[in-house]
Amino acid sequence: MNFAAIRVIYRAEMQRAINTLFQTLASPVISTSLYFIVFGSAIGSRIQTVDGVPYGLFIVPGLTMLTILTQSVSNASFGIYFPKFNGTIYEILSAPLSFFEALIGYVGAAATKSLVIGIVILLTASLFVDLRIEHPIWMLTFLVLTCVSFSLFGFIIGLWADSFEKLQIIPILVITPLVFLGGSFYSINMLPPIWQTISLFNPVVYLVSGFRWSFFEVSDVNVWTSLTMILVFLAICLVIVSWIFKTGYKLKE
Amino acid sequence: MDSIISIQALSKVYDNGFAALNHIDLDIKRGEILALLGPNGAGKTTLISTIAGIVSPSSGKILVDGHDNVSSYRAARQQIGLVPQELTLGAFETVFNTVSFTRGLFGLKPDPDYINQILKDLSLYDKRHNQLRMLSGGMKRRVLIAKALSHAPKILFLDEPTAGVDVELRKDMWRIVNRLRESGVTIILTTHYIEEAEEIADRVAVIRRGEILLIEEKDQLMQKLGKKQLIVEFKQPLATLPDSLEGYDISLSENREVLTYTFDATADATGITKLLLRLNEAGMSLKDVRTTQSSLEDIFVDLVHNEHNTPEEAA
Incomplete structure (x- = not known):
């Protein structure tokens, strides 16, 4: 293993976030606060509780998921797309470095950033509501697995994209709708039966549900089902990445 | 190696x-x-x-x-x-x-x-x-x-x-x-x-x-590939090329004051001595004599633009 290489890639990627620390942290903090004002206070005051949880509190896990999914995908996709765009990828390709090692560096850094942002959002949320976490270990497990899987997913998008438009289209067209329709701001039990069934095809439902369970012990689907689904998603991403690794897809000619 | x-x-x-x-x-x-x-x-x-x-x-x-x-x-x-x-x-x-x-x-x-x-x-x-x-x-x-x-x-x-x-x-x-x-x-x-x-x-x-x-x-x-050129400048323009120089790879400048003779530097007989002797016989007075070697550029242009050149021929 070329640990030195993993370290420098990881550090260079983290450095990029540290250089822009204000933007990195300010945007999730501000948007979380806005969601709390709009959904938590304004609308939430008309909704008493969902599954016995005050609405302001109920949306915390979903809001956190919304942000870390988006951030994981955009951080990781940008992290690998940019060297392709400006040509510095030649260094990675000509170094005595396996694809897997590069992957750990890039995806590890993207996942770390998302994890930090997730924690910052939870801290911000605790300023607005009385946050309690029933199962901290489960909470962390879901948080870390989500950060890693979606960073991996973002990495794949970054490899696939050959323009900035493509880089942005997946987050806009896929991630945002999935998260909004994934029960971030409501329980899917509140939907008409047909939409409940349709929602079960949305992987984000399982993430949000499991994550929410770790806070309040209320969930739309069983927590083990949630865990299984995220592991399946992680496995799919790993399979795609190892296929890319074998073929050198879009990296090597 | x-x-x-x-x-x-x-x-x-x-x-x-x-x-x-x-x-x-x-x-x-x-x-x-x-x-x-x-x-x-x-x-x-x-x-x-x-x-x-x-x-x-x-x-x-x-x-x-x-x-x-x-x-x-x-x-x-x-x-x-x-x-x-x-x-x-x-x-x-x-x-x-x-x-x-x-x-x-x-x-x-x-x-x-x-x-x-x-x-x-x-x-x-x-x-x-x-x-x-x-x-x-x-x-x-x-x-x-x-x-x-x-x-x-x-x-x-x-x-x-x-x-x-x-x-x-x-x-x-x-x-x-x-x-x-x-x-x-x-x-x-x-x-x-x-x-x-x-x-x-x-x-x-x-x-x-x-x-x-x-x-x-x-x-x-x-x-190997470098041809040499002998460049001879005359004091007066050369009216006509002496007959004795026929058969030499010679070109004459427009003002007829500079003669360029291209030869193979690696050959046993380069022909320089005879050429100079004949110019002398023809009564030409010389202002300058120098040689130049073709640069890699000439060699390169030769090679790259000659479709029929094979490596063996070129070398």
Whole structure:
């Protein structure tokens, strides 16, 4: 293993976030606060509780998921797309470095950033509501697995994209709708039966549900089902990445 | 021959069907400076990119210091430093950090003293904390060289190193190249500037359409292919060419004051003595006599533009 290489890639990627620390942290903090004002206070005051949880509190896990999914995908996709765009990828390709090692560096850094942002959002949320976490270990497990899987997913998008438009289209067209329709701001039990069934095809439902369970012990689907689904998603991403690794897809000619 | 790079039957066909490299066999000697000379699109960059591992070969085999560059890619790539043709650098890193980054990619521990020494050698030391985007093109080129040297490679590839580079940097670059060669580094540079190959290379490989047309010691190449010219200037214009000069490969300038005789310098009889004797017999008084040797450029143009030239004929 070329640990030195993993370290420098990881550090260079983290450095990029540290250089822009204000933007990195300010945007999730501000948007979380806005969601709390709009959904938590304004609308939430008309909704008493969902599954016995005050609405302001109920949306915390979903809001956190919304942000870390988006951030994981955009951080990781940008992290690998940019060297392709400006040509510095030649260094990675000509170094005595396996694809897997590069992957750990890039995806590890993207996942770390998302994890930090997730924690910052939870801290911000605790300023607005009385946050309690029933199962901290489960909470962390879901948080870390989500950060890693979606960073991996973002990495794949970054490899696939050959323009900035493509880089942005997946987050806009896929991630945002999935998260909004994934029960971030409501329980899917509140939907008409047909939409409940349709929602079960949305992987984000399982993430949000499991994550929410770790806070309040209320969930739309069983927590083990949630865990299984995220592991399946992680496995799919790993399979795609190892296929890319074998073929050198879009990296090597 | 002690080869540091051995290329056997290397071909590269791109997905669009373009054959960039066509069955290349090439041995690069340890410690030499080899110039890969060829026009744009000849396959120079593809060749070095394939050796460095950026492009996957379609077929064939590359050994770098005895290591197969596919099956033992780590050991093979560890030997190589690559300076790309384009100024491909990030924008916001500092000079020092980007050079250290490359060293890390090669699995080496940070060594600030070593990095600083490289930066000093390349006159980058006082810019070490500058962001890359603040640097001029020439400075960026130096940074790319520093990055390529950050892991002390045995082999250095310079892809079009002097494209868009001013005279000063060019001199600096040759100074660095010479020093590296003295320390035992093998240097492969691609260029379409003949003077560059002529100035610095030990051997020259001429590449065209993915094929190596010839590879030869530079001096021998110039001697073998080099025609010499005898240039004679007269005090008065020459009215008519004396009959006695018939059969000589002679051309006369428009003002009829300069005569150029082209001959083969390696031949037993060059014909110079007789030519001068006959000019004397014809009563011509001479103002100046000099000889010139054709440059690598002439040789190159000859080779590349002569469709029917095969390597054997050319050599």
